[in-house]
Amino acid sequence: MGITLKQAQQAVAAAHEKALEMGVKMNIAVVDAGANLVAFIRMDDAWLGSLDISIKKAKTARFFDMPTGAIGGLSQPGGSLFGIEHSNGGLITFPGGIPLKNSEGQVFGAIGVSGDTVENDHAVAEAGVQALAGQ
Amino acid sequence: MGITLKQAQQAVAAAHEKALEMGVKMNIAVVDAGANLVAFIRMDDAWLGSLDISIKKAKTARFFDMPTGAIGGLSQPGGSLFGIEHSNGGLITFPGGIPLKNSEGQVFGAIGVSGDTVENDHAVAEAGVQALAGQ
Amino acid sequence: MGITLKQAQQAVAAAHEKALEMGVKMNIAVVDAGANLVAFIRMDDAWLGSLDISIKKAKTARFFDMPTGAIGGLSQPGGSLFGIEHSNGGLITFPGGIPLKNSEGQVFGAIGVSGDTVENDHAVAEAGVQALAGQ
Amino acid sequence: MGITLKQAQQAVAAAHEKALEMGVKMNIAVVDAGANLVAFIRMDDAWLGSLDISIKKAKTARFFDMPTGAIGGLSQPGGSLFGIEHSNGGLITFPGGIPLKNSEGQVFGAIGVSGDTVENDHAVAEAGVQALAGQ
Numbered sequence: 001m002g003i004t005l006k007q008a009q010q011a012v013a014a015a016h017e018k019a020l021e022m023g024v025k026m027n028i029a030v031v032d033a034g035a036n037l038v039a040f041i042r043m044d045d046a047w048l049g050s051l052d053i054s055i056k057k058a059k060t061a062r063f064f065d066m067p068t069g070a071i072g073g074l075s076q077p078g079g080s081l082f083g084i085e086h087s088n089g090g091l092i093t094f095p096g097g098i099p100l101k102n103s104e105g106q107v108f109g110a111i112g113v114s115g116d117t118v119e120n121d122h123a124v125a126e127a128g129v130q131a132l133a134g135q
Numbered sequence: 136m137g138i139t140l141k142q143a144q145q146a147v148a149a150a151h152e153k154a155l156e157m158g159v160k161m162n163i164a165v166v167d168a169g170a171n172l173v174a175f176i177r178m179d180d181a182w183l184g185s186l187d188i189s190i191k192k193a194k195t196a197r198f199f200d201m202p203t204g205a206i207g208g209l210s211q212p213g214g215s216l217f218g219i220e221h222s223n224g225g226l227i228t229f230p231g232g233i234p235l236k237n238s239e240g241q242v243f244g245a246i247g248v249s250g251d252t253v254e255n256d257h258a259v260a261e262a263g264v265q266a267l268a269g270q
Numbered sequence: 271m272g273i274t275l276k277q278a279q280q281a282v283a284a285a286h287e288k289a290l291e292m293g294v295k296m297n298i299a300v301v302d303a304g305a306n307l308v309a310f311i312r313m314d315d316a317w318l319g320s321l322d323i324s325i326k327k328a329k330t331a332r333f334f335d336m337p338t339g340a341i342g343g344l345s346q347p348g349g350s351l352f353g354i355e356h357s358n359g360g361l362i363t364f365p366g367g368i369p370l371k372n373s374e375g376q377v378f379g380a381i382g383v384s385g386d387t388v389e390n391d392h393a394v395a396e397a398g399v400q401a402l403a404g405q
Numbered sequence: 406m407g408i409t410l411k412q413a414q415q416a417v418a419a420a421h422e423k424a425l426e427m428g429v430k431m432n433i434a435v436v437d438a439g440a441n442l443v444a445f446i447r448m449d450d451a452w453l454g455s456l457d458i459s460i461k462k463a464k465t466a467r468f469f470d471m472p473t474g475a476i477g478g479l480s481q482p483g484g485s486l487f488g489i490e491h492s493n494g495g496l497i498t499f500p501g502g503i504p505l506k507n508s509e510g511q512v513f514g515a516i517g518v519s520g521d522t523v524e525n526d527h528a529v530a531e532a533g534v535q536a537l538a539g540q
Binding site for chain 3: 409410413414431439441442444446448449453
């Protein structure tokens with residue numbers, strides 16, 4: 001079953017709350033199983049360049065059903081997926097994108113977060129993932 | 136002053152509520168004064184192709200500070216702006232995009248709606264505009 | 271001989287002055303014989319969407335060494351160049367773009383103006399052309 | 406407050422003067438807070454390929470509100486932002502792009518310079534920054 005707007009908004013809201021708590025300014029995107037945008041917000045004064053990156057992180061996480069950072073580990077010079085970022089109109093392969101799973105464990109979307117360090121981006125995305133855990 | 140996320144979300148929520156009331160499935164996008172996305176939602180089962188159209192409508196309305204349909208009236212064959220849609224990476228010039236103004240009457244963003252007839256798209260966008268009236 | 275930066279800036283300055291005189295807010299672009307940008311200005315509060323259009327008008331005028339409106343007359347439905355706007359990453363074929371000629375009558379660049387009615391766009395571009403007449 | 410055309414032209418003129426002084430041929434671009442072009446010049450015989458690079462540097466500096474070289478330090482193989490250049494239609498992450506701040510210390514635009522060594526590109530951009538200091 002595909003992610004609903006209600007679920008996407010729950011994930012965005014939880015990530016937003018986490019970002020406020022951490023004092024960071026984020027772009028937060030959720031895509032569905034087809035890797036198409038379902039919900040998006042840009043926090044006031046968040047980096048403008050992170051808009052596109054947050055959406056690309058969400059898409060990348062769904063394209064390969066794994067956290068974006070895992071792909072980045074394989075796309076380094078000499079790695080097996082070197083240059084994969086050139087596909088699909090541009091991938092982002094550093095942390096901040098995570099697949100979202102439904103109650104049956106199937107990937108039904110993904111969340112992408114960008115606006116601060118990749119560690120903080122990932123932490124905020126993880127808050128979105130947790131908000132949907134068990135749904 | 137630029138549109139805030141809070142204001143953008145108010146506009147999106149009002150448009151969403153209007154769409155539910157009308158029984159239509161919409162993509163709803165809000166951009167800021169720089170024509171960059173601030174908030175977006177896609178309702179369940181809304182046309183997938185309307186995702187891009189809603190964002191392009193919002194951008195088009197801000198690009199020229201007028202409702203998208205007004206541009207479409209001039210871009211017909213024989214019209215003074217025939218073919219303007221080829222600019223800016225693709226414009227959408229039929230109704231559904233409307234500029235958003237702040238309390239001082241300055242355009243500080245725009246809303247774009249797509250998913251049904253252009254009349255309904257415009258009506259839903261207008262609900263978003265009204266939600267920010269006087270702010 | 272190619273257009274120099276100095277000449278391009280003269281054309282831009284003359285067009286700018288004309289726009290101020292007329293009370294219109296314009297984007298003004300000058301390209302060289304290779305159709306590559308040499309000088310550009312966007313006046314305060316000029317339409318954002320006209321940025322790309324002004325550059326595309328200048329390029330289009332140089333691509334075919336004629337005023338953009340002349341091409342638009344041929345690209346209407348049923349016309350001999352119908353759909354030409356799809357080429358070259360997007361052409362703009364309504365008035366506002368005019369070739370620039372050197373003292374020997376050779377096209378050595380073009381000016382593109384966008385921000386108001388096509389008649390006013392053309393008038394402002396023409397002021398840029400006149401500034402270089404005989405050079 | 407957004408950067409005005411007058412301010413953008415001051416920054417461009419100062420950078421141009423610096424380039425003449427240094428004997429280098431530059432492309433110089435200034436964007437506003439929305440990362441949209443406000444003023445641009447290409448010096449005679451400047452590298453043609455640097456046209457796009459100068460604009461991308463200005464955009465990149467505004468996208469992340471930091472000098473482009475700072476991003477390049479993080480986007481190397483093994484770095485936390487490896488591959489970020491694939492976002493936003495192409496970033497340039499080597500030196501030559503610098504944010505521009507208004508009198509209140511807020512970023513209200515950026516300047517991008519390309520045409521020589523990255524050290525010289527940066528020096529010329531810095532001259533543009535200095536021209537607006539305290540405005």
